[in-house]
Amino acid sequence: MINKKNIFILAIVVLLIMILFTAYFLLNETKQTKKAIISKPVKKQTVQAQNVEIVFPAYSYDAEKLRDPFAPLIVRRQQFLKGTSPLENYDIEELKLTGIARDKKGSLALIQAPDGRFYIVRENDIIGMHKGRIIKIQKGLIEIKEDNKKVKYLKLSPEDKNDK
Known part of the structure; x- marks a missing residue:
């Protein structure tokens, strides 16, 4: 019957054997590398100093056209305030005009946002991040x-014109 004391002694013996093996291999490996280094003859080389002028090439760095490396890659849009439309969170170039309709009150336009949602707008509505106002719906x-x-324009794409 194996008790806890015998298991503990057996674990210590196994641990000591592992330590001895690793120490043997580590010491043996360092002796071999020292022999290899010592066995190679070393020649001393002297370099005579001369009056040589070292010219480094001129280099200029123009970061005007590059992006700021410390600016975040993903910019969060401002949360729209109460009373503003969700279309004010997008730039006008990101919006897509999908349809135009007319009723008694005037013209209506259907705009699709990049998130896939559709919005109905009329003349004098404000859209875009820079407070663009819809002047005419033609x-x-x-x-x-x-x-x-x-002055910017949102045009109806050709496939949408064919469907209407």
Whole structure:
């Protein structure tokens, strides 16, 4: 019958044997590498100093066109405030015009956001991150004015025109 004392003694013996084997192999390996290093003859080489002018090539780094390496790659959009539309969280170039309709009150446009949701807009609605205002909804396009100077257009894609 094996009791706890015998198991403990057996574990210590196995541990000591493992330590001895690893020490033997480590010492034997270092002796071989020392012999290999000593057995090679070493020649001393002298280098005479001369008056040599070292010219390094000129290098310039222009980081004007590169992105800032410390700026985050993923920029979180600002959470839209209460009372603002979800379309104000996207840039105008990210939005897609999918349809135009007319009713008694005027023209309506159906815009698809990059997240796949659809929104109905009218003239004078504000869309885009730079507070663009819809000036006109015409047949096949929407005219948007940003910052009272930039005019951008969202056009109906050709496959959407064929379906309507």
